[in-house]
Amino acid sequence: MQAQKFDVLIVGAGPAGAACAIKLANTGLAVALLDKATFPRDKTCGDALSVDVVNQLAMLSDKLATEFSALAAKVPSYGVKIFAPNHQHVDIPFFHKNQKSCGYICQRLDFDNLLFQHLKEYKNIQVIENCTVEQVLPQADGLLAKTNRGEFTANIIVGADGAHSVVAKHLGPIKVEKDHYSAGLRVYYEGVTSFHDDNYIELHFFKDILPGYLWVFPLPDNKANVGIGVLSEVVSEKKLNLKEVLQKLLQTTPNLQERFKDARPLETVKGYGLPLGSKPRNISGERFLLTGDAASLIDPFSGEGIGNAIRSGRVAAEHILNCFEHQNFSAEFNRAYDKEIYRRMWKELKVSHSLQKLCRYPWLFNFVVKKGNQSKYLKQFLIEALANVEIKRLLTKPGFYYRMLFK
Structure with missing residues (x-):
């Protein structure tokens, strides 16, 4: 059976792969989007979509943003409730x-599934479900992907296939x-009872699992x-x-115990890995780019990965267009992709x-939460730090805690 030929192969139809494909829509490039699942499919995750994620949907497509606004299966959340190890909490809108x-x-x-169904509107994107990529091999003039549904060739491949990326395994370091x-x-x-009236997400930090946390959304x-x-x-050190x-x-x-007293689990516990x-x-090389979790772009503090997954898919699409414009898919040329990802x-x-x-x-942690509830200035600072990385950076400086202690 002869291999199917495309300009671009994208492996994984989650947020990173879907974003990359949408940005390549109507470009004249033949794009194949391969996913091992059949949609709709579950993805083990916290399910929180940040303000950044919502804003990026409009950057992908006005119609997609409208479709998301109309989606009934979502809850608006207007803030975060952070619990310190001593069980005190601070609310940050x-x-x-x-x-x-x-x-x-x-x-x-x-x-x-919303992203996936939106993809089907574009004629230059062929979406192939139930397609497991088993091997990726470099060739003289491109790449060959061997799957359970045949072979595919392309000039360049995008690994958007998550923490256990097949593309990264075969091509990346x-x-x-x-x-x-x-x-x-x-x-x-x-x-589960007693959520905040504005549906604040909850992050519960406990001494024995720091710097990790328990969440309730x-x-x-x-x-x-x-x-x-x-x-x-x-986990390894404490044998958890x-x-x-x-x-x-x-x-x-x-x-938590009173709120979960009459709660009922709806599934068995699901596990997953988060490459931080x-x-x-x-995150690139000869004829390949890695995006999202495959590129280890999850936020090390919050654990949020969807925003950076979408952003990396967008950057990958922009870079791919440059590759075709210059007919250059080399590792050296693709370093510009790494540089742009980390610049952003x-x-x-x-x-x-x-x-x-x-x-x-x-x-x-206990000290900051206590002060956050006592000081209007610090509370406002924490609110602004959520949305501004330059302000958030001050939280890493010893002088910040000195001022909190003595002023």
Whole structure:
């Protein structure tokens, strides 16, 4: 059977792959988007969509942004409730450009399917489901992808296939490093009570799992996304059984046990890995680019990855157009992609990594939350820090804590 020929192969139809394909729509390039699943499909995740994610949808397509606005299966969230290890909390509303704003909680089953169905509108994009890429091989004039549904060739391939990327495995140098990787669990519940009136997402930090946290995010129909994410090196060092840790915290923590007393899990606990963007990596090479989780672009502090996945897909599409314009797909030419990714993202990833390291100290966390509730100035500072990386950077400076202590 002869290989099917395309200009671009994108492996993975999640947010990164879908964003890349949408930005290549109507460009005249023949694009194949391959995914091992059949949509709609679940994706183990916290399901939180930041303000950044919502804003980027309009950058992809006005129609897509309108379709998202009309999507019923989402809950608007207007802030975050952060619980310190001593169980005290501070409420921080979301702002964007000094205006009250909102993110959403939307199951990936629904969000990813929205992106996936939108893709079908474009004639130059061929979407192939139930297509597992088994091997990627370089050729003299391109790449060959061997799948369970035949062979595909292209000038360039985009790895948008997540934490265990086949593209990265066969072509890229990225390896799992426990100090730059987190283990995550998720389980859907119904019957969880006492959410904030504005559906604030909740991040619960506990001494034994720092710098990780337990999350509780409200969903439609009286449901909730509940999970835990812990740095892999902490899991190894403390020999943690995360399923047991999650259940124990839900059952014994004062501000959680009453709310989960009559709650019912709707599934077995699902596990997944989070490759963190806490160090720069080589994310391209001869005829390939890595995006999203495959490129390890998850925020090291918050664990959020969808925004950077979409952004990396957009940047990849822009770079691919340059590749075809110059007819250059070399590793050297593709270094411009790495440079642009980190130009846009590294500042925030670096700050988040610094905050992740500070979160190892429970007393410091307790102190900041306490002061955040006592000081209007600090509360406003925390609100602005959520939306502004330059302000957030101050949280990593010793002088900031000195001023909090003595002023």
